[in-house]
Structures are given as structure tokens and as C-alpha cells.
Amino acid sequence: MRFHILTLFPEMVMNGLNTSIIGRAAAQGLLSLNAVNIRDYTLDKHGKVDDYPYGGGAGMLMQAQPVYDAYQAVVGKEKPRTIYVTPQGTPFTQKMAEEFAKEEELVFLCGHYEGIDERVLEEIVTDYVSIGDYVLTGGELPAMVMIDAISRLVPGVLNNEVSAETESFHNDLLEYPQYSRPEEWHGKKVPQVLLSGNHKNINQWRLEQSEERTAKRRPDLYVKYQEKKRIIKKLSRKKRENIHIMELLFRGNGEVLYHEGDNLLIFDRKSGAYFITAVDLEQGEKMCGLIPADAEMFVTSQEFLVELLCEQFRVRPGIQCVQACYTRKETLPVKYKDIRKLDESFLDYVAEHYHRGTREYLKERITDGAMYGAFDGERIIGFIGLHDEGSMGLLYVQEDYRLQGVAASLESFLINRQLEWGWTPYGQISVDNEPSKKLQEKLGLYLSAGNIWWLEQIRPLSGQG
Numbered sequence: 035m036r037f038h039i040l041t042l043f044p045e046m047v048m049n050g051l052n053t054s055i056i057g058r059a060a061a062q063g064l065l066s067l068n069a070v071n072i073r074d075y076t077l078d079k080h081g082k083v084d085d086y087p088y089g090g091g092a093g094m095l096m097q098a099q100p101v102y103d104a105y106q107a108v109v110g111k112e113k114p115r116t117i118y119v120t121p122q123g124t125p126f127t128q129k130m131a132e133e134f135a136k137e138e139e140l141v142f143l144c145g146h147y148e149g150i151d152e153r154v155l156e157e158i159v160t161d162y163v164s165i166g167d168y169v170l171t172g173g174e175l176p177a178m179v180m181i182d183a184i185s186r187l188v189p190g191v192l193n194n195e196v197s198a199e200t201e202s203f204h205n206d207l208l209e210y211p212q213y214s215r216p217e218e219w220h221g222k223k224v225p226q227v228l229l230s231g232n233h234k235n236i237n238q239w240r241l242e243q244s245e246e247r248t249a250k251r252r253p254d255l256y257v258k259y260q261e262k263k264r265i266i267k268k269l270s271r272k273k274r275e276n277i278h279i280m281e282l283l284f285r286g287n288g289e290v291l292y293h294e295g296d297n298l299l300i301f302d303r304k305s306g307a308y309f310i311t312a313v314d315l316e317q318g319e320k321m322c323g324l325i326p327a328d329a330e331m332f333v334t335s336q337e338f339l340v341e342l343l344c345e346q347f348r349v350r351p352g353i354q355c356v357q358a359c360y361t362r363k364e365t366l367p368v369k370y371k372d373i374r375k376l377d378e379s380f381l382d383y384v385a386e387h388y389h390r391g392t393r394e395y396l397k398e399r400i401t402d403g404a405m406y407g408a409f410d411g412e413r414i415i416g417f418i419g420l421h422d423e424g425s426m427g428l429l430y431v432q433e434d435y436r437l438q439g440v441a442a443s444l445e446s447f448l449i450n451r452q453l454e455w456g457w458t459p460y461g462q463i464s465v466d467n468e469p470s471k472k473l474q475e476k477l478g479l480y481l482s483a484g485n486i487w488w489l490e491q492i493r494p495l496s497g498q499g
């Protein structure tokens with residue numbers, strides 16, 4: 035990840051970021067930090083970068099020319115996302131940090147005085163972002179806050195890979211309290227359950243603590259969490275049919291856009307898919323009215339909605355699937371032992387052998403830490419992964435290694451990992467893929483009676499299968 039920070043105070047940004055974890059990541063080459071002094075680009079012979087606003091008003095404005103020239107000096111032909119940090123922006127969230135972390139290059143523009151001439155903002159800014167409803171003296175601290183939050187999501191920056199998966203804001207809940215040695219301090223004992231070694235009880239206790247803490251400290255988040263919980267409970271009446279929506283919500287993804295009775299519309303920002311269920315055509319049409327006209331992907335288990343969506347949006351039914359759901363809690367034996375998480379050096383291999391997703395999509399799955407490979411020595415012989423909305427898939431085994439249990443081992447491995455995270459593993463199998471359905475049943479997954487459809491925009495496929 036390459037960060038460029040356009041600022042009047044480059045040393046403030048560099049001093050703030052070039053230490054601790056972010057500094058170490060930069061020294062290792064996982065990140066680069068390039069603070070550019072806007073003043074170096076002014077054409078004014080006195081080094082001036084600001085002037086009075088037309089129409090009057092308090093204070094000075096940063097002028098367009100030096101900002102634009104500083105920007106031009108750092109960007110190449112490909113225009114990177116350019117974030118103007120401003121109290122008038124969209125509030126910064128963890129979800130936004132995750133989205134920005136996928137970029138290879140980001141530009142941050144830090145304002146000062148009363149702001150920046152609107153014309154240059156119109157030309158270069160792609161995102162207006164605020165860190166909260168208060169006004170600071172300049173954009174450097176907000177830019178540093180965002181760069182810190184984004185950097186720690188870049189693979190390799192945090193040593194402890196699971197911490198990013200289970201921490202605060204995951205699942206819409208705040209993190210539970212934590213304790214370290216000694217067992218007693220100031221007369222306060224560490225809760226007994228944490229010393230018990232019983233992971234089921236520990237997880238249960240942590241969940242209760244998270245819920246209690248969220249209800250108390252962040253009632254706004256707790257309301258959302260409770261609604262998701264209610265929806266999950268209702269959907270669990272037909273678990274095999276609904277597992278994809280239940281897991282989407284359980285894992286803390288998916289925004290509920292509409293929920294009334296059994297009518298449900300959820301948007302998953304990560305995959306860009308709208309999940310829709312309606313009791314009748316009229317309700318279906320009502321929910322379609324809430325979806326932007328350029329929506330690219332839909333998931334539904336109702337045939338009448340397939341027709342409606344094809345009529346209303348530029349989509350066609352891509353794949354009709356059954357769902358396979360692993361509802362047991364026991365881990366599965368993994369016969370083929372050498373399975374490892376893949377890094378980007380395996381992208382060519384994955385892209386060469388998996389044709390139902392774009393290279394860009396496969397790269398994103400790898401950098402998300404969602405792809406695992408089976409190895410024979412140092413040679414990769416197959417892989418599996420989690421799709422961006424959470425289902426298992428992306429399975430491939432090299433021809434000369436087939437029928438030896440490699441696919442079953444890859445899937446069992448992925449199931450076991452998800453059980454560790456407290457998830458219910460599931461996959462979606464094309465209705466006519468009999469060998470895969472057989473494999474699912476052999477591993478102890480249950481198949482749904484009903485089908486689900488993915489509907490995709492009319493253009494090359496973008497990543498399901």
C-alpha cells in the first residue's frame with residue numbers, strides 16, 4: 035500500500051506515523067509513506083498558498099494551483115482514490131477502512147485555514163471523509179487516524195492475523211473485557227471461566243460480555259445487532275435454505291435495508307450483492323424501489339423474484355444453486371496435511387485454473403486471507419477459498435492429484451477454520467454439479483431442498499461459483 039499525503043506540515047505526518055507498528059511496516063516495505071509539502075508547489079514567489087475567499091467571510095482559503103500541482107506530482111496515469119479529510123465528509127468507519135485497504139495507492143489531502151478552493155476539489159477528490167462531528171485545526175491528524183486504521187488491515191502489518199478478524203466492531207459488537215497475569219490484582223480476580231480451559235464456555239461468556247458492553251456504551255450499535263439477531267432467529271426455521279443470509283448477518287456483514295414480516299432486503303457492501311426475499315410480487319416491487327438502478331448483483335431463493343429482478347435491472351440469472359450447510363460442531367479429519375494460506379505469489383496459479391471469477395476478484399480473495407492451497411512439497415496442487423459474501427467455493431485440484439481425497443481435505447480444513455471462528459460453514463453448489471453434491475454429503479453437510487439464484491449484471495462474470 036502506498037500512501038501520499040498532501041499537506042502543509044509533512045514533518046507532523048511523518049513524525050506521527052513513522053514510529054511503532056506503522057513505522058515498522060514501512061521499514062519492511064509493506065507500506066510506503068510519502069508526505070508532500072504543498073507549499074513546494076506554489077508559483078507565488080513568496081511561498082504563499084492561501085488567499086481571501088470571494089464573496090467575503092472569515093479566514094483564508096487554500097488556493098487551487100499549489101494543491102493541484104502537488105497532486106499531479108504524485109499521481110501517474112492511473113488516478114488513485116483521493117481522500118479529502120473534512121468535517122463535511124462521510125463519517126469514517128471500520129467498513130470504510132476495509133474498503134480503502136484493498137487499494138494499492140491512496141492520496142490524502144489535508145486542508146488548513148477555512149478550507150480549499152472548491153474547483154480543485156472537484157477535479158481531484160474521489161472521497162470526502164470526516165473522523166467525527168468536531169472541527170480540528172487541520173486535516174493532518176484525521177489523515178493519520180485513517181492511515182493507521184487502514185494500514186493495520188494490510189496483510190503482514192499485524193503479526194497476529196486473527197486479531198483483525200475478532201476485534202471490536204466485528205459482528206456489530208464491541209470487544210469483551212480481557213485479563214492478563216496476575217490472577218489477582220488490587221483484590222480483583224480474573225473471571226473463573228477464563229481459567230477453565232473450556233472454550234465453549236469462554237466463547238459464550240465473551241459473547242455475553244460483548245452484548246452487555248455494547249448495550250451500555252453503544253446503544254445505537256446494539257439496536258442494529260438485536261435486529262440482526264431477530265432476523266437470524268426467524269430465518270433459522272428454514273436453516274438450509276437461509277444459511278447464506280444468516281451467516282452474512284452473524285459475521286457482522288450486510289446492512290438491513292428493509293425488514294417487515296418475512297420481507298427482507300439486505301445489502302452486502304463487500305460483494306456488492308442485494309439479498310432479497312418477499313412474501314409476494316407487490317412487496318418484491320416495493321423493495322426493488324429501494325435498490326439503486328445500477329445494482330450489479332442479487333441473490334434470491336424465490337423464482338418469481340428472479341423474473342422481476344431481470345425485468346427491473348440489467349441482470350440475468352447466473353447460477354442456480356443448492357446450499358450445503360455444515361451444522362455440526364465437531365471438526366473434520368484432514369487427511370491431506372500440507373494446507374497453507376495463499377499469498378499473492380500464487381495469484382497466477384489460481385487465475386490460470388479458476389475461470390469463474392476475474393483476476394481482480396481472485397487477487398482480492400487472496401489478499402483478504404480467504405484462500406488456502408494444498409501442497410506437495412513446495413508445489414501447489416489445488417486450492418479452496420471463501421467467496422466475498424462468505425460461502426465456501428473457489429475449489430480446484432490439479433488433474434494428476436484427483437481422486438486422492440485432496441478436495442475433501444481442503445474443504446474439511448476450511449470447515450475446521452470456520453468452526454474455530456464460531457461460524458457455520460456453508461457452500462453453494464450449481465444444481466447440476468453432482469460430484470460436488472456427493473462430496474458435501476460425504477463430509478456431513480446437509481443440502482437444501484430449495485434453490486437459490488445469483489443474478490449478475492449483463493457483462494463478464496464477476497466471481498461466483
Ligand code: ADE
Binds near residue numbers: 164166167170171173
Ligand atoms: N479537518 C478538521 N476537522 C476534521 C474532522 N473532524 N474530520 C476530518 N477532517 C477534519
